[in-house]
Amino acid sequence: MIRSLGSLGELFPDTDLRCRIRGCNNVWRFSGEDALRQVADGRSGRPERMCDECFRLFQSLQDQPIACSREGCTNTWIWNRFQQLEAARQGRHGPPANALCRDCQQKLREVGDLEVPCRMKGCTRTWTWYARERVQGDPDKPPRRLCAECFNALRDLQDIEVPCRLRGCTHTWTWNRFQQLEHIAGGKPLDRPPRRMCESCFKAFQELKDEVRPCKAKECHGTWTYTAYEQLEQRVAHGAEAPPPVPERLCAECYEFVRTAVDREVACRNRGCSNTWTYTRMMQLRMKLKGLHRPPGRTCDACQEKLKALPEREVKCVVPGCSRTWTYSASDQLRDQLNGRIEPPGRRCRECEAFLAEHQSVALACEHCHKPVQWSGYEQLLCELGTFKKPTKCPDCTEQAMALGRPREPERLEHHLIIRVPSAGRWHEDEIIRERPARLTPEVLERMERAAVRVVCIGDELTWSLDDEELSWPYLLQQRLGEIYGGPEKAAVLNAGIAFCTTAQGVVRFPRDVVPFQPHLVVFSFSLADARLYWHRDEQCWRPEHTPEAMMAALERFAECVKRQQCKALYWTPNPIFPQEEPPSREASSSAASPTGRSHDAWFQAQSAALDQAVRVAHQCCSRYGIPALDVRARFEVNGVRSARKWMGSWYLHNEVGSRNMAAWFAEQVVREGLVPPPEAPSAAVE
Template identity: 40%
Template sequence: MNDGFGNLGELFPVSEVKCRIKGCKNLLQISGAQTMHNIAQGHNAKPEQMCEECYSLFLKLADIEVPCAKPGCNGVWTWNRFQQLESRVQGYDGTPPKRFCSKCYSAMQEIEEIERPCRIRGCKNTWVWTRRMQAEANGAAPPARLCEECFQTLKSLHDQELPCRIRGCQNKVQWNRYQQLEYLRSGKKLSHPPARMCDSCRDKLRGLEPREEPCKIQGCEGKWVYSPYEQLEELLRTPEGQEPATPSKMCAECYSFFTSAKDLSLACKNRGCENKWLWTRSMQLGYRLRNKSGRPPSRMCEQCSARLKELSDLEMPCQEKGCTRTWKYSAEEQLRDQLLNRRPPQRRCQSCQDFLSANAPQEIACQRCGQIFSWSTQEQLQHALGTFDKPGLCANCNSQVLAEIRPPEAKPIPGEQKFSIRIPVGGRWNSEMLIRDWPPHVSKDSLQEMEEAEFRVVCVGDDMVHGNDDPSKAWPALLQTRLQARYGRVAVLNSGIKSCSTILGSIRFPRDVTPFAPQLLIFSFNFADVFFRQRSLPRTDEAMAERLAELAEDFQAFAAQLAELPPDCKILAWLPGPVFPQNDANHSTWRENLDPDTWAARYYEACLRQSRRLCSEKGLPVHSAKTLFEAAGSESLKRWLSNWYLPNDIGAGNIANWLDATIVTEKLLPGAGQEE
């Protein structure tokens, strides 16, 4: 080579080249001349050659026929010397690798690689089922394998020991890394491992069955399921040799009610008390089982209960004159009356009540005219007590006798004109127990005021006109004060009677209105028409329509009485304020409106609409307290009521103010000198 190139080979230094066999670390020295020769022949300057050691081993090896790796194939493939040499240099023991014969290899090349889902639940990645793996499977189902990401994650995980999930068990549970990997792929964190059961607890659990146990709430017939898990925990807590106790628990229905319920502050059952008592969830649960309607009970607050303990029952005298017996004034009634600032009530003893129940009205013939009239049980009772003589004359004959013995009226002094009231003695009102007596607020003093007044106003109606039991706090008295301050000698007569309906008002009209010749008449019977005549009314729309038709006829009868008034008398129909009727007989929760009587409220509204229409047809002005009350909002108007229907002192004052303004605006007192 040196002869061919001369000294040109010296231009290339000696270089070192790695042995061409993979895995061999030996180096070969290539001289400059040889490098020059390789270049001249068009080869790489650094040829791929074996080292002496590899070449020596190569010469000792021979090609080997190896069976095909595909199951069931009888073909062979050649493992040549070069491949054997590389295998040995790389440290293998000389065992031939698994390869396909040429026929199987050609068939494998026609197979398409398939992506298969990762075997880990929750993982959405895939792994490739290669041609070789499919060929080796020889038609079998693809194996379950990990994707590359899961495989790498699995290598970083280690098996862990977790405490047994059953409380009281000290054993550990093996949590292997495959389970951890699935746990991760489900979106959870290894820092919050799952609750698992040890083998010992699992064996005990297999021998347990769910069983039903009675609810711990007294009176409840429901049951709750004592699960095997709970039984196992109780078994582990129980000392060895003892029988595990069964816990007391609520049934599902009671527990659901208890968890959803809230403690409630309810108004004290005593009217006039503003305090509240706490209805706890436990109390609600027990009460619910005894009362399926779920309506809250009526109960006193702690303050009223303490006051009640300080009171004792009293023996009070019978209200009937001549009776020396007593009736029991209970501590509960005393407390109620104290809260409402009421005086002790007048009441009959049990003996007098029994007398009234055992006797019926008697028919007696008048000794003068022979007319049959009724002798009431009340008069019979008074006769038995020695305070009333048995009547012998009817009401008309009695009036004639009184007229015969009445002294003649004194002749009026010239220049003096004094109005004189003449109230008839007999009339149809005597046959009606509710209205046979004078209105409670009509007294000797009020009659004298009417006789001396220059302007007379009569207020006739039901509970809404009667108002407070104290006459001075009812709105007619407050109206009189305002009118007197404005016009001087004005008298307002409160002729209201509780529970007096329109038809009863027309019956007592000749006694309670006509004799006073008022310059202004204010009337209202809607409340009694609805809430005292509706007790026997079926709760249907048809029955309501029939009753409203009856009330319309009653109004026509009352309107006919208005013709008896002086020609200059003005008339004002007063529609009462809003009410909050309750289903609860105690009416103790009306402010919270927990159980409103919606049907009665609808009936009341229908009655007010009909009254407004009938008054409009008669040309009578209407003053609606309901509209004015509601203008201030529901919460304000409730503060103006003492109970679910009756105005308190503030409400009565508002009514008096509104009526005073209406009288002035509408000029309802003729000749009173209203300002233009």
């Protein structure tokens, strides 16, 4: 028997369905009849309907036009009743704040999302700038944001207090999280924070300004910058009670010179001492700034210790009848000891030297024949001391009177000149000319004593010529004169040149370096040393160390010395100089740092003008005293300046070719002008 399938009510029972409005918890009854009818109509599934309460509220609502949420947009969108009903059931009051109008929604679909680089320096990641955010503003100008990784790392960081970077400051500055994140993104570890100032130091730093300070080297006119940071460091280190002292430093050019220079060992200035002293880099810098290119004469440490142990001695004056003394200084004692001399040399006291300087030779009339009798200054000194009588007869009358009472003299043997170089004089008071000329050796003295023609070349570094003595022009001149006179021993030329020696210093050393040799000819030139410059701080320009009046006075005194020596003289102009080719040093500091014109151009122009002035003054003096002059500069430049440069070894000193040419010019001049005795029968100089 077949079992019954049941009634329709059992197949389609009544069902409670949830309201379709989100946020509403009500239900509505879906009857079996409605379900059967829906099946009969061919529809499947459960219908979505509102509950009765929502439906009544829905019927009471009206669609509302709402302004678009995008800034600047004037369009509206429709907030329909269904959306209003859902908002009410969900407890929201008012339309959504970020809803867009139809046009803006279309633009939203067109723009799309954009990947933007992270704002953190060093980070290569990106963050997503969503289309809705882009539509709200300028879609081409994304905001500066962190990527997700940087943002998460930022949340894990905390601000840190870091000590101030200034030495001596106990304050701290805050290293915030964002700065730490930037530090990490740059590949740097957190245990090495950046060096920064605290707030108080930074405020003080802003009140300070860089200051321009003079170079530590007194001879230098350059400057260095005392920065605001260094000033602040000094303040922190010394406290706020008193202003800190300003440090002393070298300018950039001086520092570079000292950095590249090397200490040198230089022989002790005392002859006979084999020790050396250290020519430090700072000493080299000072000499360079003074325009001096050779190390100064100085004693070694051992000699300085001996000098401290040697007391000054008072030694009796060598002049007969004088009871006064002269001071035998410790330096002179040491020098004599090194040369093997035990006893002090014979010298005159200061009063006797002053008497001789003030009293010149006087011509007296012979009481018998009335011929002039020369009464020298030394004889006047002896008369003043009571050890000599004033002469009353001339040599002839005295000889006649003595011949009556003495036997016949044996035949006089011919002998050569005996040179005695004085050891005491005013030259000891001058550091540059204190020592004898370096090329005045015993061999040179012996040659000068036996030569028939004697020439003394006195002057500055141009007279000294090249460091190799055999290539210097005085040595080459001696060879040429020897060829002219028929033998190398017939002529002797003394090189008495001393670097940086001026005309005034030449006058002081004339009794030591010229008079004892009784030369037939004195060849002199001090023009380069006379033309040395110095920086005038007030006028901010280069000025010659010697005025034309001072140079003229010194040249006149030198000419008088030559005149009293009764020998001939020859002045020569220096070879051309090219100071513009000297590498820029202190005198060539930048014009930007020195708006007053202390530039390399200003220096070499002033140097050239000073030398021209010194040569003009020398020509005027020589013309007044009848001293001939050899224009060496004109002969150098006879074929132009370019040709002259080929004969130069430096900006001021000639080379080997120039030295040989100068020797030839001097030999030609002295022979042609008759400045030395003729080769046939050279006569001795007047004694």
